[in-house]
Amino acid sequence: MQRRIFSEDHDLFRQAVRTFVEREIKPYQERWNEEGIVDREAWRKAGEAGLLCTWLPEDVGGPGGDFLHACIVMEELSYAYESGFAIALHSDIVVPYLFEFGTDSQKEQWLPGCVSGDVVTAIAMTEPGAGSDLAALSTTAVKDGDDYILNGSKTFISNGILCDLCIVAAKTNTDPEQAHQGISLFLVEADRPGFIKGNRLKKMGMASQDTAELAFEDCRIPASNLLGAEGGGFMMLMKQLQQERLVVAIGAQAAAEAVLKDTVVYTQERKAFGRPISKMQNTKFKLAECATKVEVGRAFLDRVIEEHSAGQYLVKECSMAKLWQTEMLSEVVDTCLQFFGGYGYMLEYPVTRAYMDARVQRIYAGTNEIMKVIISKQMGL
Numbered sequence: 001m002q003r004r005i006f007s008e009d010h011d012l013f014r015q016a017v018r019t020f021v022e023r024e025i026k027p028y029q030e031r032w033n034e035e036g037i038v039d040r041e042a043w044r045k046a047g048e049a050g051l052l053c054t055w056l057p058e059d060v061g062g063p064g065g066d067f068l069h070a071c072i073v074m075e076e077l078s079y080a081y082e083s084g085f086a087i088a089l090h091s092d093i094v095v096p097y098l099f100e101f102g103t104d105s106q107k108e109q110w111l112p113g114c115v116s117g118d119v120v121t122a123i124a125m126t127e128p129g130a131g132s133d134l135a136a137l138s139t140t141a142v143k144d145g146d147d148y149i150l151n152g153s154k155t156f157i158s159n160g161i162l163c164d165l166c167i168v169a170a171k172t173n174t175d176p177e178q179a180h181q182g183i184s185l186f187l188v189e190a191d192r193p194g195f196i197k198g199n200r201l202k203k204m205g206m207a208s209q210d211t212a213e214l215a216f217e218d219c220r221i222p223a224s225n226l227l228g229a230e231g232g233g234f235m236m237l238m239k240q241l242q243q244e245r246l247v248v249a250i251g252a253q254a255a256a257e258a259v260l261k262d263t264v265v266y267t268q269e270r271k272a273f274g275r276p277i278s279k280m281q282n283t284k285f286k287l288a289e290c291a292t293k294v295e296v297g298r299a300f301l302d303r304v305i306e307e308h309s310a311g312q313y314l315v316k317e318c319s320m321a322k323l324w325q326t327e328m329l330s331e332v333v334d335t336c337l338q339f340f341g342g343y344g345y346m347l348e349y350p351v352t353r354a355y356m357d358a359r360v361q362r363i364y365a366g367t368n369e370i371m372k373v374i375i376s377k378q379m380g381l
Contacts, residue, residue, distance in 0.1 A: 001295065005306050010068050017076045020049045025082055032208035033353075036200050037161060038085045040120075046087060047117025053091045056099065061112040067092075067309045071250055078254035081350040083357040084208025086158050088251065090114070093244045094121040097167055097185065101228035101236055106187060110165060122163035124154035124214055125237070132370045134169070134234060135179035139216065141170040141186060146223050148172075148186065150194070150216040156364070160212025161200055164190050168216070169237065172230050183233035187225045194219030205356030241366065242318040246308055248365045249321035252329040252358075253301050256294050259354050263287065263336035270339075277339065286339075290332045297328050316378035323371040326361035333358050 006014075024045050032038050046052055054069035056062020063069070074088045095114050098106060098121075113119030130136035139152025150170055157166075166188050173182030188195055198213035228236055264287060267278035277283050304317045333355050337344040344351055362368045 001299065003298075003302060005302050005309075006068060006072075010072060013065070013069055014072045014076065016049070017051060017073055020046070020051060021076050021080045021082070024049075025077070025085065026080060029080075029082060029208065032084060034207075036202075036207060037210040038208050040162060042085065043117035043120055043162070045117070046085075047115060051087060051091075052117055053095050053111075053115045055092075056095070056111065056115060060099070060107055061115055063115070068305070071305060074247065074250045075254040078251050079258045081255075081258065081353055081357075082208070083206045083251075083255075083353075084210075086209060088247050089123075089158050090121050092247050093240070094123045094167060096243065097123070097227060097236065097240055098187070100240070101185070101232075102187075103224075105224070106227070110187070113164070119164045120159055120162045121165050121167070122157055122159040123167045123169075124157050125169045126154060126156045128153060128155050132366055134183065134237065137169060137171055137183060139168065139170040140174060141168075141172050141184060143172070143223075144220070147220050148223060148226070150186065150188065150219040150221060152216050154214040156201070156211060157214050158209055158211050160214055161197055161210035166190065166195075166214070167227060169233055178231075180234040181231050183237070184230050185227040185233040185236055186221060187227055188216075188219065188221055192219055192221060203360075205353065205358070205360060207353070242313065242315055243308070244365050245322035245371070246304065246314075246318045248361060249301055249318070249325040250305070252325040252361050253294075253297050255354055255358065256290075256297065256325070256329045256332045259333050259336050259351055260287070260290050260294055262351065263290075263339055267339050283339065286335050290335055293328050293332060297325055301325060316375055319366075319371040319374040319378075322365060323368050323375070326358075326368060329358050329361060 024042060028039060050063045051073050054063050054065040054073065055067050058064035070092050077085060098110060110119060114121060125134065127138060129138060141148040141150050150168065152170060168186045168188050169183055170186060171182050172184040175182060194217045196215040196217060198215065201211045203211060267283050268276050270277050301321055304314060304321050308314055337351050337355050340349060340351055343349050346352060
């Protein structure tokens with residue numbers, strides 16, 4: 001079906017993004033996957049091309065676009081099977097915290113670099129003993145005069161190696177009765193003494209993503225680095241997590257579309273028993289099922305994107321999108337990989353990496369089980 005959420009300006013922007021991907025991403029993907037990290041220069045080039053923080057208003061140094069421009073960047077990266085260049089994490093998950101809750105001074109200090117690619121961001125919520133249960137955080141921030149002293153550890157932090165600025169969730173009140181009210185957010189520069197970046201984590205998928213463990217050992221930061229109000233971290237996280245889940249859904253939907261498209265072409269070219277395997281009934285039926293799931297997903301997701309872009313606060317719908325799109329992606333990529341036979345097990349084939357990349361989609365940004373809890377609550381259950 002024809003998509004109706006984009007304007008002519010968006011279509012022109014998509015062509016520019018697609019050109020950037022062809023020139024500045026695809027030639028380097030194999031090396032990035034092997035090295036487990038994207039070139040730092042790629043971030044600056046993305047900034048120069050206007051691909052970072054596309055929605056950020058011009059009066060704070062942004063390109064002056066909208067969330068639909070950001071969607072286009074997410075989609076084109078997924079169409080190119082690039083899961084490690086975490087532009088969406090930086091631009092559409094982390095930077096919105098700074099824009100929404102930061103002081104004028106914080107915005108002036110950091111936003112220009114976020115747009116240019118000179119500053120790469122990360123957000124550190126997850127800990128070895130606390131994932132979806134944010135109330136279980138053990139990282140602390142203790143007030144000491146005009147400073148806070150951070151202590152604790154974080155894990156599974158995307159952009160963990162490259163980041164220059166990290167938003168860290170920590171307890172400023174350790175009273176168990178105030179578990180949620182005791183969470184605060186801090187802007188922590190990577191060169192702060194006591195901010196320790198661990199080794200890159202070896203993962204099943206997302207090979208070019210520099211996911212890392214982070215540690216804070218008596219890391220002293222000025223009180224001016226507090227993001228928003230002390231104790232207001234949980235509410236800020238709850239507000240912004242809706243867009244984070246939508247971002248995951250957008251990438252998952254585009255990945256499913258890419259895998260299905262490439263599989264259809266492969267089955268038309270691959271022959272068995274003297275004819276293309278696309279002519280076999282099982283192939284037709286299975287790919288028809290996949291195509292139906294993808295089209296249904298696209299129709300729902302575009303509606304959510306449209307309403308989210310219009311400012312609607314869609315707790316239930318964003319959770320539904322994250323749940324549906326990631327489950328659908330896993331089903332589609334598993335079905336499609338089967339048609340590649342033994343080649344589907346070889347890393348040189350994009351469908352193989354797509355299969356490995358898909359699994360984590362049902363885990364991060366809140367597990368799909370958590371999505372079901374949220375949806376059921378919104379239903380009044």
